[in-house]
Amino acid sequence: MHVFVTGASGWIGSATVDELLAAGHDVTGLARSDSSAAALGAKGVRVRRGDLDDLESIRGGAENADAVIHLANKHDWSNPAASNAAERAAVQEIGDALVGSNRPFLLASGVAALTQGRPAAESDPSPFHGPESPRGGSENLALEFVDRGVGTVSLRFAPTVHAAGDHGFVAAIAAIARQQGVSGYPGDGTNRWAAVHRSDAVRLVALGLEKAAPGTRLHAVAENGIPTRDIADAIGRALGLPVRSIDPENVHAHFGWIGTFFGMDLTATSGATQDLLAWTPTGPTLLQDLDNGAYPA
Template sequence: MNIFLTGGSGTIGRAVLTRLVERGHKVSALARSQASAALVEDAGAQPLRGDIGDTATWGAAALAGDALIHLANSFDSDAKAAEDALATILKQALPERGSPFRLVYTGGIWLYPDAPPAPLRESVPFAPIPAFAHVAETIGRLERIDALSLAVVHPALVCAPGAGPLEEMAEAARSSQPFVTRAGADTQWPLVEAGDLADLYVRAVESQEQLAVFGCGVEAIAVAPLVEFVAQRLGRSLSLERESPPADLRPDLDIAAGYALSQTVSSETARQQLGWRPRFTDAESLVRALIPAPD
């Protein structure tokens, strides 16, 4: 397939890009900076310089191919406008294409409610934190575009070498500082390893089913034992410190509020519909894989 990728130089994007190239797809990726363009090119894809909010710089190139995987969302004051622009160009351009167009859109578990009575399934109504409200609105707009073949992937908390909550815990332990977060000791976090998540995105883009799936390898673990796993791996002590949101931070810009959500997530839909089999399904093995043991 000829696939366009936004967010290709990010934590998820780099893994997705690599997996797409390995699968033999021709990949072009939006790059905001020269450094991002170099990362894209080194991974075997064609970079296109532009800004996610300016669809005039990349929209035509994206729609000229077979599919778009959308991984870029800034969650800043410009985020809603950028997502609106994406939905608008798709609604305007796709009816004239005359051929199917696949979009894999990135949602997130923070679109879903806190402390569900049972593991979350994709059919549960959205109850987003304010910073995710525009994502929920965009998904609703995309679902109403008849000419669009839509898949929505809802990643859990993404963990990768050097990035994500496990790395943040490790950095705190190495510097003898507490791990500071919005979560409490008993808050349940779903996790996914970046390579496993990349495999799910590739399966989603290669499928033509209209679907929504959770990308979640570890369906839930309380934060306190997760902190302990990291501390044991490094042979250091690590405490947990719960922080409050800054008083002057607008709720619609408070992306960190999601860490306070306690959620258990089922990955059954991704397994059944796409044959997804994540390698990392327990937190301890994920910590061992991503956090190097001290010499």
């Protein structure tokens, strides 16, 4: 199968490309820089130059592929409105390009804030609609294309996709601990984060491409919820720093932009996904990665 991947040189995307190549797929990757293009080319990936704002390039990549895996995101926390708008526009462009083809369209989403007071399940619809919502409401927009002959599958990733080399949320929290000289956790530290190792996440993506029916929501979740206090304890051990509670009213001052997320309860289950895909997570847990030096001092 010829698969077009956006975000092909990113944290999840680069490993997804490796997984697809190992499975025998032909891959075209969207690359916005010379270094990304060179890295993809060295793997034997066809390179399509462009970025999330280059809708013409994105559409061309989608039109010329047997399947699309959309993993790119600006992640501009200083201007979330721009990130949301770009994400929605890209999903609209891909969906329009695939109408009537029944070709698979897998897109990255998340489990954050899907439900309140309980873990999110695959059966829970996203509450986010419209361009002003997180990710521009892209999951719901993409799923609307199922009735127009597009094989949309939502890939809902845990808030942390961890492994050595991660530069996402946990890496940011560890960096703040270094800066502050203390590994903090919000309040009593009982709010929890779901997690998945990168190797398990990309294996799920490849299985979803092969097995998931249009309209399916998949949860890339290995651990349903790890208390933030346990995360802070592990970061403290790894960095040799004291661990302490951060008063809820000081969370934003202490953690900055990521305090909003670190103070949330972001839990989810993946039983339906595991049953559907025969997917069993086998990678290290988040705390094992922290204890084994994946986020070094």
